[in-house]
Each structure stands twice: as structure tokens, then as C-alpha cells.
Amino acid sequence: MKKKTITILLCALALVSAFSVQAQRNCATMDHLHQQELTHPERIQRLQSIEQHTARVLQRQSRAVNGTITIPVVVHVIYNAPAENVSAAQVQSQIDVLNDDFRRLNGDASSTPAIFQGVASDVEIEFCLAATDPNGNPTDGITRTFTSTTSFPTNDNMKFSATGGTDAWPASAYLNIWVCNISGNILGYAQFPGGPAATDGVVIDYQYFGTIGTATPPFDLGRTGTHEVGHYLNLRHVWGDGGCGVDDLVADTPLAGAPNYTGAPCSFPGPNTCDEGAGDQPDMFQNYMDYSDDGCMNLFTEGQKARMRALFEPGGPRASLLNSTACNPPVPPTCDDGIQNGDETGVDCGGSNCAPCPCNDANLTLTITFDNYPEETAWEITDASAAVVASGGTYGSEPDGSTIIENITLPGGDYTFTITDTFGDGICCNFGSGSYELIDGSGAIIAAGGAFDEEESTSFCIEAPTDEVLVSPKALLMGSINLLSPGNPVLMKDDLRVAGRIPLAQPYAAIAGLNHSGAEEITDPLVLSQTGNDAIVDWVLVELRDPGSPATILATRAALLQRDGDIVDVDGASPVVFNVSPGSYQVAVRHRNHLGVMTKSPLSLSEVSVPIDFTDAGLDVYERSANVDGAERYPLGGGSAALWGGKISSTLGQVSYIGQNNSSDGVYAAIVNDPSNPNGSQSAIVPGYLTFDLNMDGVAKYSGSANEVDLIFNAVLLNPSNGAGAATFTFREQLP
Incomplete structure (x- = not known):
């Protein structure tokens, strides 16, 4: 009996131990960043530039961006099993948590210890599910993709349709959140600012997303989303992903030497992993950027708020989101709204409703001022058949911030100008103030800009020659x-x-x-x-x-x-x-x-x-x-x-009644093999607009009255060059 009791107890302890390991928060954001740094060595320099921008903003007394910032969100649900196809209500529950946590409206805000109440912050950032998609169409802000992939590693495969996922919506206008089954017990991960636009956003496992449905304790309060969006907005883990000598770059979060896996009952004070001497405080395990269970998290700090909002100041890597109108329902396009929308082929012109766009003259000038990475910039012009007719770049030999001018001459026709950035962050305004402008000989602007993701395209036409x-x-x-x-x-x-x-x-x-x-x-x-x-x-x-x-x-x-x-x-x-x-x-x-x-x-x-x-x-x-x-x-x-009738083949270009490749056999073969003649009858009457309807009466016949073969016979016999009236006579098209 004792043996059995001890065995049961050991099994129970093993199960509890296994659950504890399984239940620990595990965020792969830093691993993802390190992998990006290996793949894109310039990523390190971009992060340094963002930190320099942040430092400049924090040193200023005033801010250009004040009040509440609203970020449009698109949630890409990628599922293999039905349970992974989370409901719209579960998606909304996650958006609600983000809004509560970033506005400090969370119901557990009162649980913040008194020692930290003074720095707990309303970040003044809100989130909405997008109401307008990138094409200007209405949307509920949710995409759903069935995949044959049962689980995804943290290599961004879920972010591309080619690898079983869903392509990102433009990162300059949307926060992309991918919800899927992540392998390796990872709750989620995010991309820090400054990375490729095609992978920008947040990934969350479907079991730790929102507060209902598949949300699994102890990570069922939506704080995985809050944590990962914090990374998306440039927050580091509170322990700086190192020991006590490594900081999270925020002054009002106590120094911590390791992650805290604090769970219920969230007892305070918890660990104090770093002794900072006078005024030392215990670890802030309640911070959304620690590894505590959802129920123990309840605050961002004023320092974290300042760091996040610096991204939206002019020149910041998230500033373009301020211009996004995706939270608003689509506005029906008009021909005088000053933008290219609907099916317009130009600004307020072309398409099904507006007047045709005026064509440009043939002599074009392209001016490009580079950002700090000219080696990422290229352009091309394609014609109506998608053939490249002019191109340039990338420009690795050009100095950062320099300007080039290209003169281009095109024949009349329809064209598309496309400028690309291989890193996916355009040429303005995160890492230099690049821009481009394509004009014609009269000075009319065909395309202009600089703030885009991977590419930006503009359709235009060149006036056809007036000669006729x-x-x-x-x-x-x-x-x-x-x-x-x-x-x-x-x-x-x-x-x-x-x-x-x-x-x-x-x-x-x-x-x-x-x-x-x-x-x-x-x-x-x-x-x-x-x-x-x-x-x-x-x-x-x-x-x-x-x-x-x-x-x-x-x-x-x-x-x-x-x-x-x-x-x-x-x-x-x-x-x-x-x-x-x-x-x-x-x-x-x-x-x-x-x-x-x-x-x-x-x-x-x-x-x-x-x-x-x-x-x-x-x-x-x-x-x-x-x-x-x-x-x-x-x-x-x-x-x-x-013109002589009786030609069956424009390749042969001849008329003959009998003999090799004769027209009569051509008529016979066409009639007996026509789909409308399933029995292959030579006496069938085949209707239609047919090359082998030689007498052009709307039907083709091999025999009977008004048949095609009689016309061939008459043409051969009546040809003046067939003096002998030979049925074997063949004559050909009189063209070189």
C-alpha cells in the first residue's frame, strides 16, 4: 500500500513539474532578432539609428506627436486544425486587452504595488481592427488561411503565402498580427522596428491569444499580445536579456538579472535579482515585458511609454502609421478627391468612372535622392506586356543621400513605373530623407514619393505618335x-x-x-x-x-x-x-x-x-x-x-481540289472532327463562324447543296492559269 501511494505521489509530482515547465512564458523575439542580424547585417546599424533617434526625442522637452495614437490592426488567422481557426470574438477580445493595457484601463491596474504606482503609465496608444483593406475595400480586419502546415517554427514562414502562411499587409499602414500554431512551446514573437516590411508585425500562438475560445491558462488574459506588441514598439525585456550589467534601456524599470516566471498568487515583493544599492527596488515582475503569468502583469511605465511613442515622432520608424486611414470605412472614390483610388489608373482619372488620364510626352526625367542605403534601391519601367523597357539600380556605388538623374525616352503606349527597396522600408523617412520624382518633358509629375514598403508602382501612358x-x-x-x-x-x-x-x-x-x-x-x-x-x-x-x-x-x-x-x-x-x-x-x-x-x-x-x-x-x-x-x-x-476562295490554311496559302494537302480533305477533316459532330458524319452540317465555311453562309458542309467542296472545285476549274481544266491544279497566294 505504501509503495502504491508513493508511486502515485511521484507521478503527481512529475505531472506538476512537467506542467510548470510547459506553463512558463517563452518569447522568441530576441532569437528572431539575432537571426535577422545574421541574415541582414545592416539590421544592427538600423537598430543603432533607431536608438539614436529615440535618444534625440527623449532629450527634447516637447513632442510633435501628442494625444492618442491609433494603430490599425489586421489579424491573419492561419489554421490547419479547426480549433486553430479562432473566432472573430476571440480576435476582438485580444484587441480589447491591448486597448485596456496600453491605456491603463485594465481591471487589475489596482494590483500594481504602491511602490510602482507613480511610474505606471497610460501609454495613450489604441488599436482598432482595420475597416479598409490595402485595396480600399471594406474588411473586418481578419484574414483566414487554411494551411497544410501543422505548426510553424519562428522562421517567419507563416508570413508568406508561398510557405503556407499569409502575406503581410503594408507595414506602413497596418500592424500585422499572425495567429497560428507555433512549434517549440513558443507563446509568440515580434519584429523590432526597422526590419523588413514583409515580416513586420507580431506572431502569437492560437492557445495564448485573447481571453476566450482557445486561450489557455495561465496565459489566457491576452497579455502575450500586450508583451509582443511592446516589442513591436521597441521595448526590450525588463531584464535586458542579460545579467545585472545589461539594461532594458528604460530608466524607471528596476534592474533585473533574469526573467521572472511569477504566477498566482503574484505575491509582492517577489525576487530582487540585482542589488542597486541605495533606493534599490525589487524586480518589477508586474511589468508586461517580464515573463510572469498573465494574471500577474498589469503595467507599462512612463519610461516605456516615452520609448514607444518616440517611434511616432518625425523620422521615427512607426511614424507612417499616423497617416493610415485603415481604421475608417472605405470612402467611395470620386474623380476629384485628389488621390488614385478605386479602379482609377491615375489621380482622379481613368478607370470606369473618371475621364481618361492624359498621356505624357515621350521624354521623361527620373530623379532619385537616396536614403542611407542606396544599395537597396532599384527601379524599372515595364510596358503593357510586362516587358522591362528601362531600369536602374541597385546603387551600391552611390554615396548615401546622393541624387541621380536618369533621362528616358519611350515610344507611345501604356507603362508602369515601379521603385523598389530590397529591405522593404522605402527610401523615406526612417534612415535618411530619400525621395523620387518622375516627370515628363512638360514638367508634369507622373510619380513621386519616398515612403513605401517593398515597392511602389504608378501606371501611365505615353502619347502615341501623331503620325498616321x-x-x-x-x-x-x-x-x-x-x-x-x-x-x-x-x-x-x-x-x-x-x-x-x-x-x-x-x-x-x-x-x-x-x-x-x-x-x-x-x-x-x-x-x-x-x-x-x-x-x-x-x-x-x-x-x-x-x-x-x-x-x-x-x-x-x-x-x-x-x-x-x-x-x-x-x-x-x-x-x-x-x-x-x-x-x-x-x-x-x-x-x-x-x-x-x-x-x-x-x-x-x-x-x-x-x-x-x-x-x-x-x-x-x-x-x-x-x-x-x-x-x-x-x-x-x-x-x-x-479574292480567290477555297483556302483552308493560311500557313499553306493555297487552293487545291485533290492531291497533297488539298483543301477538300481539309474541309472533310474539320467537319468530321468538329465537337458539334460527335458521330463524325461527313454529311453533318456544322454551324458557326468557321474558317472552313468557305461560302460564308454560317454553316459548313462537305456534301449536299451549297457545300464547301463545290466552291473549291469551281475555283480550281475557273482559274485562268488552269487551261486544261485539271482537277489536280493547285494555285497559291500571290504574296511575297
Whole structure:
């Protein structure tokens, strides 16, 4: 019986001992700082600069920043198990504790011993859950991210989506708090001021966060959050993380030689680990920056308050938070509020509601004045396809605080200017007063600033050259003409328009051999409602070619073909406009299933529209070899001519009825393999806007009346160069 009792007692003692070790506060902030110093050697210098700033502020009699400071907070909840997904109420309970503790409204303030009551302080810092996110949208100040990571070490992985966490919101405007499962019995850790913006903030284990839900005794009163936010605001542990010879840089906290793990009943006086002689005081284990249990913590001191608030004075590393409006609900953007917001592409311009932003001229000047770390600064300008067209930096060879000027010339187009800081603290105003300004030749400011985190971007546009040429071609398509009765004048069928098949956006981007990437689009629905001679038949391509090397295409424009052969711009009426300099060009017209045609001689093009009538059989057009390639156009009679129909592949650029790569087989393959023909029937009728709809009636057929193969057969037999009427005759596009 004695043996059994002794065994039970020993087990109970072991459990109590294990719980005591488990229940001790363990903050990893200093370990995190040391790791940062190894990774970023300049971190030490930045901390020294912050201490110099703090010392200067504390020596002054007056302060620039007075009254209550409010810090917007975003809480990133990262969870693997459901219990880790803490509730909004638990998040709010932590915010409430921060507000109580930093304003000395905590219910246990009366527990502060009389000896310390004189230095106990209302820090005059408050916290709110953000109401506006970085994009200007409403938010409850909480993000939630499921992760496959079961627990996180203190290496900041929880701060990046790429490693299972959540990316920080801009540290210049928000206090980021990450709540997750931290490995190694760590309650939390913080980043001291002056570190990289991408990792700036506080991390708290979900078991020690707030006062309800998963909050676990004896750390269930939210004081882990208070402790870590103290570090975020540049407070050290009260024992200075050393012996009695190391200070916490605050005069009114008694010198301590080690952390205190004081728990209930929080008996005072507790340990006195350092003898300071006359006036010596016991350790202030009640201070939020010691390691006592939550129930034994109840004060910051006046010295700690002064140290924290120094960060918000001009030039301080937390001063940008004073300008944050994230505690306020989003204000609907307007076109006269003086800021770029909503979907605006510039300040009060662009986007869906404001007038288009004026474009800048092509000659730009970029001026950068560096902070104390020019080796961290770089910039680039990218075009609409995200290609870098100009860049500079980093500038490690430039003196601290120096200024550089870059002259840049850009062609017309849309661009984005981006300035970056590799450390993530911008170029103003923590470590020097850096700034940048990008202006155009007229002095108009495109982008300016200096206070940002990792990067800052501004979109702008450069005015396109005013040079332009206008052309008014005409052409007929064999496939859209009644060959037995073409009419006089010839009018093409507009079956595709009537059937609603013509796409609003130009179709040539995806057609191999043409591959036109322009953004031409019909934006006015009335264009396709037009009937009569000006009704739209289809899209065509108009090309300007180099007269010295006609195979070289200098510019391409998708345009609209009308029933009478007129080729017009996307408004359905104007001449086709090219943004090129006036000069001599050869002009070609091409189509998705007809052979193209090109002028034989160069034409002088300018801002005055030049007519080019490819429907005129007498027009002298480019010809490679009539004997080999066939006549360049189909003769309609009556002096008219049309582009040859029957082309299946713009890569091959030929028409053939039988033989290798013949057009008939191309039609057959397209029809039997079309998704709308699951049975692969050669007699299927396939509807749509189709390259293999050669007679352009809105359906494709291999057999039966009005089939595509008959058109191919007629084109081969009717080609004047096929004198023998051979079905094996093949002819090609008369283009270089």
C-alpha cells in the first residue's frame, strides 16, 4: 500500500513539474532578432539609428506627436486544425486587452504595488481592427488561411503565402498580427522596428491569444499580445536579456538579472535579482515585458511609454502609421478627391468612372535622392506586356543621400513605373530623407514619393505618335458572291452578319499564318445592325509592307468588309487608320479563307485617305508567277475581280481540289472532327463562324447543296492559269 501511494505521489509530482515547465512564458523575439542580424547585417546599424533617434526625442522637452495614437490592426488567422481557426470574438477580445493595457484601463491596474504606482503609465496608444483593406475595400480586419502546415517554427514562414502562411499587409499602414500554431512551446514573437516590411508585425500562438475560445491558462488574459506588441514598439525585456550589467534601456524599470516566471498568487515583493544599492527596488515582475503569468502583469511605465511613442515622432520608424486611414470605412472614390483610388489608373482619372488620364510626352526625367542605403534601391519601367523597357539600380556605388538623374525616352503606349527597396522600408523617412520624382518633358509629375514598403508602382501612358496614314481599300470575296449571277454592281452576301456569327473582336489572333494580335473590336452594336450596301460581310486584314522588301510587314490592321467591297475601320464607316509615318508602302488585303492580294507598286500614303480598288480587274497587283501560282484574282466579268476562295490554311496559302494537302480533305477533316459532330458524319452540317465555311453562309458542309467542296472545285476549274481544266491544279497566294 505504501509503495502504491508513493508511486502515485511521484507521478503527481512529475505531472506538476512537467506542467510548470510547459506553463512558463517563452518569447522568441530576441532569437528572431539575432537571426535577422545574421541574415541582414545592416539590421544592427538600423537598430543603432533607431536608438539614436529615440535618444534625440527623449532629450527634447516637447513632442510633435501628442494625444492618442491609433494603430490599425489586421489579424491573419492561419489554421490547419479547426480549433486553430479562432473566432472573430476571440480576435476582438485580444484587441480589447491591448486597448485596456496600453491605456491603463485594465481591471487589475489596482494590483500594481504602491511602490510602482507613480511610474505606471497610460501609454495613450489604441488599436482598432482595420475597416479598409490595402485595396480600399471594406474588411473586418481578419484574414483566414487554411494551411497544410501543422505548426510553424519562428522562421517567419507563416508570413508568406508561398510557405503556407499569409502575406503581410503594408507595414506602413497596418500592424500585422499572425495567429497560428507555433512549434517549440513558443507563446509568440515580434519584429523590432526597422526590419523588413514583409515580416513586420507580431506572431502569437492560437492557445495564448485573447481571453476566450482557445486561450489557455495561465496565459489566457491576452497579455502575450500586450508583451509582443511592446516589442513591436521597441521595448526590450525588463531584464535586458542579460545579467545585472545589461539594461532594458528604460530608466524607471528596476534592474533585473533574469526573467521572472511569477504566477498566482503574484505575491509582492517577489525576487530582487540585482542589488542597486541605495533606493534599490525589487524586480518589477508586474511589468508586461517580464515573463510572469498573465494574471500577474498589469503595467507599462512612463519610461516605456516615452520609448514607444518616440517611434511616432518625425523620422521615427512607426511614424507612417499616423497617416493610415485603415481604421475608417472605405470612402467611395470620386474623380476629384485628389488621390488614385478605386479602379482609377491615375489621380482622379481613368478607370470606369473618371475621364481618361492624359498621356505624357515621350521624354521623361527620373530623379532619385537616396536614403542611407542606396544599395537597396532599384527601379524599372515595364510596358503593357510586362516587358522591362528601362531600369536602374541597385546603387551600391552611390554615396548615401546622393541624387541621380536618369533621362528616358519611350515610344507611345501604356507603362508602369515601379521603385523598389530590397529591405522593404522605402527610401523615406526612417534612415535618411530619400525621395523620387518622375516627370515628363512638360514638367508634369507622373510619380513621386519616398515612403513605401517593398515597392511602389504608378501606371501611365505615353502619347502615341501623331503620325498616321489612312487607306480606303475595296475587295470582293469569291465565297460571298453568287457566281452564276454576281450582279452589277457586285454585292456580296452578308449571311454571317444576319446569322449573328461575326465576332465583335477581330478573329485573326488565333489563325496560324496570320497571327494578328491587335485589339480591334466592334464597340458600337449599330455597326452590325447596318443593312444594304454597307452591311458588314466579315473581318479582313489590311497590311502595309516595305516597298524595298515586300515580304516585310510593317503594320497590320483588322478592318471590316462591307457588301459593296468597301473596307472600313471598326466604327463601320471611317477609312482604315495606321499609326505610322507618312511614306511609301505596298498595301495588301488578306482574309481567313481567301487568298490575299497586294498592290504591285508602292503607294504614297498620308493623313489623306488613299483609295485602293482591288475589285478593279484592271488594277496592277503583285504577281509571283501566274504560270505556277495561278491568276492573282478571280475574274467576275464586267471588269470586276474577287479574292480567290477555297483556302483552308493560311500557313499553306493555297487552293487545291485533290492531291497533297488539298483543301477538300481539309474541309472533310474539320467537319468530321468538329465537337458539334460527335458521330463524325461527313454529311453533318456544322454551324458557326468557321474558317472552313468557305461560302460564308454560317454553316459548313462537305456534301449536299451549297457545300464547301463545290466552291473549291469551281475555283480550281475557273482559274485562268488552269487551261486544261485539271482537277489536280493547285494555285497559291500571290504574296511575297
